[in-house]
Amino acid sequence: NAGVTQTPKFQVLKTGQSMTLQCAQDMNHEYMSWYRQDPGMGLRLIHYSVGAGITDQGEVPNGYNVSRSTTEDFPLRLLSAAPSQTSVYFCASIHPGADTQYFGPGTRLTVL
Amino acid sequence: GNSVTQMEGPVTLSEEAFLTINCTYTATGYPSLFWYVQYPGEGLQLLLKATKADDKGSNKGFEATYRKETTSFHLEKGSVQVSDSAVYFCALMNTGNQFYFGTGTSLTVIP
Numbered sequence: 559n560a561g562v563t564q565t566p567k568f569q570v571l572k573t574g575q576s577m578t579l580q581c582a583q584d585m586n587h588e589y590m591s592w593y594r595q596d597p598g599m600g601l602r603l604i605h606y607s608v609g610a611g612i613t614d615q616g617e618v619p620n621g622y623n624v625s626r627s628t629t630e631d632f633p634l635r636l637l638s639a640a641p642s643q644t645s646v647y648f649c650a651s652i653h654p655g656a657d658t659q660y661f662g663p664g665t666r667l668t669v670l
Numbered sequence: 671g672n673s674v675t676q677m678e679g680p681v682t683l684s685e686e687a688f689l690t691i692n693c694t695y696t697a698t699g700y701p702s703l704f705w706y707v708q709y710p711g712e713g714l715q716l717l718l719k720a721t722k723a724d725d726k727g728s729n730k731g732f733e734a735t736y737r738k739e740t741t742s743f744h745l746e747k748g749s750v751q752v753s754d755s756a757v758y759f760c761a762l763m764n765t766g767n768q769f770y771f772g773t774g775t776s777l778t779v780i781p
Contacts, residue, residue, distance in 0.1 A: 562713075589767045600759065600773040608767075630683075648713055652767050658704075659769055661713035 560584050562662035564649050568667045571639040579634040579665050581649030587660075589652040590615070590632040592624065594645040595664075601648065606631055639669045672697045676760045676772035683750055683779050691745040691775045693734075701762040703727075703736050703743040708757045712727035717758070718747075745778070750779045 565580045583590065591606035603616030607626040621643060623635040632651075636643060649662040677692040696702065702721045706714040718727030723738035733748045743760060760772040 591769075593771075598773055601769075601771040603769070606768075650769075651713075658716050658719065659707075659763075659767075661715070663713045 561659050562646075562649055562651055564662035564665050566635060566665060567663070568666050570670065571636075572670055573641060576635065576637050577639065579636075579647055579649075579667070580606050581632045581634065581662060582630050583632075583649075583651045583660070584630065585651065585653060585660070586629060587651035587653045588629065590626070591650050591652075591659075592622070592632070592634045593648045593650065594618065594643075595648060596645050604634065604647075636667075641669045644665065644669045672701070672764050672768070672770045674760050674762055674770050676758075676775055678773075678775070679757075680776040680778060681710060683777070685752055685781050686749045686780055687779075688709040689745070689747040689750045689754075689777070691758055691760075691777070693743045693745065693761075695741050695743065695762050695770075697741075697762055697764055697770075702715060703734070703766045704741070704761040704763065704769075705732070705734055705745050706759040706761060706771075708759065710756075714759060724735060750777070752779045752781055755779050 562583045588609045593601040594606040602618045605624040607613045647665045650659045673696045698736045699722045704719045705717040706716045708714045718729040720727040720736035734745045757774045761773045
């Protein structure tokens with residue numbers, strides 16, 4: 559198992575550009591989520607999904623879109639990047655009935 | 671609501687010193703509690719967990735006990751090593767697999 563994978567590892571954008579952060583897991587986990595990590599603020603939930611076709615907003619959803627067309631993939635889209643979205647982004651997944659969250663290695667995003 | 675508060679860092683210790691990182695929580699119902707560790711440039715890894723009151727989670731010499739009466743889940747290790755240098759996150763999971771994280775505590779262990 560590769561676990562939870564994320565691409566790219568690093569990205570630099572200009573204000574107003576759009577991009578998609580990719581996340582995939584090969585553990586057949588139903589629950590997937592996206593967090594952003596900022597200094598002094600820990601991890602904050604952006605969006606989550608409890609299964610294919612179902613997504614919902616977390617604590618800080620503004621400026622981000624998600625979709626879940628398959629169990630394996632959960633991409634995060636930035637529609638019009640802003641400097642406030644400079645952060646490290648983590649994708650995570652949980653197996654139903656389990657209570658352990660598995661994290662990807664992260665994407666470090668800088669918006670100029 | 672649900673929230674986690676953990677001690678501010680950074681924490682700097684000498685090798686073989688005793689470590690305590692405090693964590694308290696607010697939650698509805700009966701959450702599971704976790705400690706995650708993040709090494710530089712990496713994602714979070716589960717260090718230990720406890721799913722009910724009075725449970726003790728342990729791993730790699732680290733321990734934490736779920737104290738419902740004090741709503742705490744303090745992380746301890748008797749003798750830290752340089753390789754323990756990392757950021758430690760306390761977290762809770764409540765209904766619907768929703769996780770809530772503390773702000774993280776950076777630990778540096780010097781030889």
